[in-house]
Amino acid sequence: MKTTASGFRQAKGGRKLTMLTAYDYTVAHLMDQCGIDALLVGDSLGMVMLGYPDTLAVTVEDMIHHCAAVARGASSPLIVCDMPFMSSQRGVDDTLRNAGRLVKEGRAQAVKLEGGADFAPEIRALVRASIPVMGHLGLTPQSVNALGGYKVQGKSLAAAQKLLDDARAVQDAGAFALVLECVPAALAARVTKELEIPTIGIGAGPDCDGQVLVWQDMLGMFDRVAPKFVRRFGAVGDAMRAAFTGYAAAVRDGSFPAAEHCYSMEDEQQVLEKLY
């Protein structure tokens, strides 16, 4: 059954919501068969797909390219596309134009936008334009330079109060869900209790309404960073290394391709003899 933004919102208080990142057709298609509620085309693609040191260089064009591939691969999950750095920071008109492109060209069904009360006008304008918005608070990777690194957020009273106020502002502006990244579990639980919209945690403890992970992290494929909040649900990186090594060895020792991998032709000998 198709998950919509309003269905996602209504699930609060019922079942736990599941979201995973996805960046391409094949993986989206696999996830489509596994009952994942939402696929996030995250700007984390800058790091795990494009090899940048952070998410800051990712463009709207990058997001459209990957989101369209994901949308072609998955029909049941809600497709949420990140607004990359500087696509929502230049005012309402620019934000609307960029989000419109993610929906029209990338076939996104919702956008995710980092930021709190300061971004309420942008969220309101997107919702008015019928573009569902997922908020994102706590560790917002697009602000890595302002935050001074990838650190847990909301640890002091003042920071916790600001996060709660921002969460209320994002909800009041019309967001249908809110990602909480790297915040203390107790604070995430409090925000979750206060809000009517679902919270989706990543490094925010078990009391959020749902969880999200970067798929390369949960399958042990990306070893450049190893956040504490990641659980490995598979050793796919190890399996891939073994397969690539096995392929190279089989080509080199002549065992691949074998007879069963080859095409034959009729009258093979005759044809070959007639070739000049």
Ligand code: KIV
């Ligand atoms: O870009 C991303 O993958 C994200 C998730 C980590 C929430 O924003």
